[in-house]
Structure formats: C-alpha cells, structure tokens
Amino acid sequence: MTGPNPNAECAINLDRAAPTPIGEQIFASLKGAILSGVLASGDRLPSGRDLAVQLGVARGTVRAAYDRLVDESLIFGAGSAGMRVCSEIPTSSIIPTPAMPPPNRPLLPFGRPQSGGVLPFQMGVPSQTDFPAKTWHRLMANAARADRSFSQVYGDPQGEQELRVQIAAHLAVSRQLRCHPDQVVVTSGYRQGLALALTALQVTGAEAWIEDPGYPLGRRAMELAGLCVVPIPVDSEGICVAEGIRKAPDAKIALVTPGQQAPLGVCLSPARRLALTDWAAGRDAWVIEDDYLSELQLDGRAAPALASGPDADRVIHIGSFSKTMSPVIGVGFVVCPPLLATRFIEVASTLSPAPSQTIQRALAEFMSGGHYLRHLRKMKALYTFQRSIAIEGLTELPATIETSGLALKIPLLDHADDKRLALRARELGIAPVPLSAWYASPSNATPGLLASITNIRADNCETACRELNELLNALLKQ
Ligand SMILES: Cc1ncc(COP(=O)(O)O)c(C=O)c1O
Known part of the structure; x- marks a missing residue:
C-alpha cells in the first residue's frame, strides 16, 4: 500500500498573520491541490495526527478541515488506508483552467519530445538498444x-x-x-x-x-x-x-x-x-x-x-x-x-x-x-556497421548518398519539396528530416533528406530502407 502523497503537506501554505482562520486555510489549500490535480484521485492524505504535528496546529483543526473535504465529496475515509482523494470530483467544484493561445512550435522536430517511440532514420537520438x-x-x-x-x-x-x-x-x-x-x-x-x-x-x-x-x-x-x-x-x-x-x-x-x-x-x-x-x-x-x-x-x-x-x-x-x-x-x-x-x-x-x-x-x-571509453568504442563500431547496412539497403535510391556525422544525406532535385516528403515518410513509419529546415533562409536552401543511422538495426533495416527507396522512387516518377 502506498504512503501519503507528500504533495499534500507541500500544498498547505499557512499564514498565521492572516485574518483567515487556520482551519479554513488548510481546507482551502487541500481543496485547491485536489482540483488542480496536484493531488490525484486515490492519493492518500497524511493522518490527521501527522499533519497536525507537521503544521503545528491542533488535531481537531485538521480533523475539521478533513470533514469539510468529505462533505464536499473531495475525499473519503478508506478505513485503515486513511483518507483518500475521491475518484470522481463533482464538476461544480472544478476550477476552469485558463485559456491558452494555440501553441506555435515551428521548431517542433528539433527540441520537443515526439509522441510514440523512436522511428528508423530519426535524427538527434542515440541508439535506443545499446545504452549501458x-x-x-x-x-x-x-x-x-x-x-x-x-x-x-x-x-x-x-x-x-x-x-x-x-x-x-x-x-x-x-x-x-x-x-x-x-x-x-x-x-x-x-x-x-x-x-x-x-x-x-x-x-x-x-x-x-x-x-x-x-x-x-x-x-x-x-x-x-x-x-x-x-x-x-x-x-x-x-x-x-x-x-x-x-x-x-x-x-x-x-x-x-x-x-x-x-x-x-x-x-x-x-x-x-x-x-x-x-x-x-x-x-x-x-x-x-x-x-x-x-x-x-x-x-x-x-x-x-x-x-x-x-x-x-x-x-x-x-x-x-x-x-x-x-x-x-x-x-x-x-x-x-x-x-x-x-x-x-x-x-x-x-x-x-x-x-x-x-x-x-x-x-x-x-x-x-x-566504462565511458569502452561505451564510445562500442558505439563507434556499432554505428559504423549500422551505417554500412543502411547504405547497402538504400542502393536503389535515385540519389547519391553522402555520409554526414551519424546520418546519411540524401540530396534531392532542386524543385523537390523535402518538407512534404518528410511528412509522408512519417506516415510510413520512418523519420528522415528535411535538409531545407536547417537553412536560415528558405531561398538558399538545398532540398534533401537527413536520415540518422543510429537506430537502423539488422531487424528493421530492410523495411525502413524499402520504404525510403519506394518513397523517393515514387517522387521521381511524378
Ligand atoms: C548540432 C547540435 N548541437 C547540439 C545539440 C543538442 O545537445 P543537447 O541535447 O546536449 O542540448 C544537438 C542535438 O541534436 C545538435 O544536433
């Protein structure tokens, strides 16, 4: 059985100089913590005695605050498991979250977590299987x-x-x-x-x-x-x-x-x-x-x-x-x-x-x-192998591949829309990125794809390379 959620104590901010009674402050702090999600449904609250000692208040003061939370259907007594947060919070009690402007994330592929697992050819991440x-x-x-x-x-x-x-x-x-x-x-x-x-x-x-x-x-x-x-x-x-x-x-x-x-x-x-x-x-x-x-x-x-x-x-x-x-x-x-x-x-x-x-x-x-030197030696050998199988798997590409760090650079014809191509690739379960996104001004950009080899393994190489080959060959036929 899990212990009390320590956030309960942290959520309580007492101001002894304030005119609001201490019991009211404990009740309001805990209610706020529950409604804002700091305390989640099922979380256990500290026992009345422990909380009273922690806060330096009378036990009856805490008990009265807990009783009010029970009355509002925010917590319930779970026998020997103490007081817990209810699973369904009455909608009338929920504080509306402030409206947010729609997020503008032009650098999305570079600095933010992507949902789902790491895809073959995804840039910027090390091997997902060889961390020591x-x-x-x-x-x-x-x-x-x-x-x-x-x-x-x-x-x-x-x-x-x-x-x-x-x-x-x-x-x-x-x-x-x-x-x-x-x-x-x-x-x-x-x-x-x-x-x-x-x-x-x-x-x-x-x-x-x-x-x-x-x-x-x-x-x-x-x-x-x-x-x-x-x-x-x-x-x-x-x-x-x-x-x-x-x-x-x-x-x-x-x-x-x-x-x-x-x-x-x-x-x-x-x-x-x-x-x-x-x-x-x-x-x-x-x-x-x-x-x-x-x-x-x-x-x-x-x-x-x-x-x-x-x-x-x-x-x-x-x-x-x-x-x-x-x-x-x-x-x-x-x-x-x-x-x-x-x-x-x-x-x-x-x-x-x-x-x-x-x-x-x-x-x-x-x-x-x-361990670090050993790990680096191992990763260099592994990535060199992965790069070689990726290059071998991409021999049908209608482009001359160049190596670039831990990635392969695939140049495209001048008029190619590499951003659209990268989006299409994602739908196919592979994640090369458009080279043009790395240029400061789109007018100077050379289209191409950058495909990382860090997560190309013997077990996914064939499928990943086939998808990329087919995608680029289809582009050529358009
Ligand atoms: C050129 C370059 N510099 C720096 C970084 C980021 O390094 P860090 O994760 O340590 O912030 C990256 C990540 O992909 C990169 O490509």
Missing part, C-alpha cells in the same frame, strides 16, 4: 545510496569536482584539449551551456555568425539572446570565414560545429580554423564551439577540438553527453577560457547551477571506471 543500462543503473543506485552519507547541502554550482576532473582528463585524451578542471562548468547539456555562454559574454545586440545550414535551435537561441544573426555559408571546408569577415567583420560571436558540421558533416579545415581564431583574436570576438558529437567520428580519428589550437583563449568549447551517452542523463559541460572562468562560475551560481549531484557522481564513476 545495467552499469549505469548500478552506478546511479550507488550514487543515490551515497547521498545519505553526504550532507544535505547545495552542490557546487560549477559542477562536482570529481566530474570536472574526469571531463578534463577525457578531453585531453579524446579531443586533445588540455584544460584545468576549474575551467569546466557542468551543465544539463549543450543548450544550457550555450545559455550560460551567451549570458556570461553579455553580447546582446551584437552580430553573431551562424553556419548556414546550421542547427536550427542554435540559430533561434541566438535570436532569443538578442543577437543579430548573420548566416554564413558552409562549403566542403566548413564555415566560409572570409565570407563571415566580408558580411559582418565586427560580429562578437561565431557559433560553429568544427568537428562535424551539423548537418553537412564536414570538418573545419586547418586553414579555416586558423582564419576563424585569428579573426576572433583580432576583433575581440568569441567562437563558440558546439562539439555535440565529440569523438563520435565514424571515419578515422576525430579532429582535435578547435579549443585545443592556437588562440584557444577566444574559444568557448561546449560538450554534451546527449549523443555519446543519452539525452536522458541530461549532462553537458562548457570549457571556458581561464580569463572568463570567474564570470562563467558567477553565472552558473546565480542563474544555471549544475544538474543533480547524484547523476554527476554516477557519471564521474562511469568515466573513472573506464
């Missing part, structure tokens, strides 16, 4: 047990020292990025890292280069931070730095994905890396490096992080465990230049403290125990 669940659950259980021996105090807003040490050590090996753990700020993922950086840099109103095509949420984040976005084209060497300098020489930010450009997958060339950091150093600008795939490079060794090179003190490196582990864990990090560390820590302390200490401790154990 057993080890992770063991380490989480250990960390949760250890919580009892830790004092119940706030964690370090910059992130737990043990995790920052592990992240710094891992970056040195995998991204050739040497940093002190005090330069690392732990976040809930890339997006919190970006928010932290934009707040710390105080560049509202300035121009910001973004890659075109580029990650739509990155673009929108810049706009929300009050920056004036300047889309800069991307070619086979990555962002065209000369074009950036021509269009917006005085920009204060360049947001880039140098490791594997999102969505084209190209790696920023050595010459462009130098040009980019030279420009930033000469103009007092900042380069924000979105290293979302980290070393998950399927063709050979991943290129070093931009923040590992010359003029690295102009580069803010943002990493995430969302793709290498899982977005469910909700951990990422920022490596800030030493001169900015105090500022970043100040912003973390006041506006965006590090996530749960328990998860951070479990992740630190996962890394120090060698």
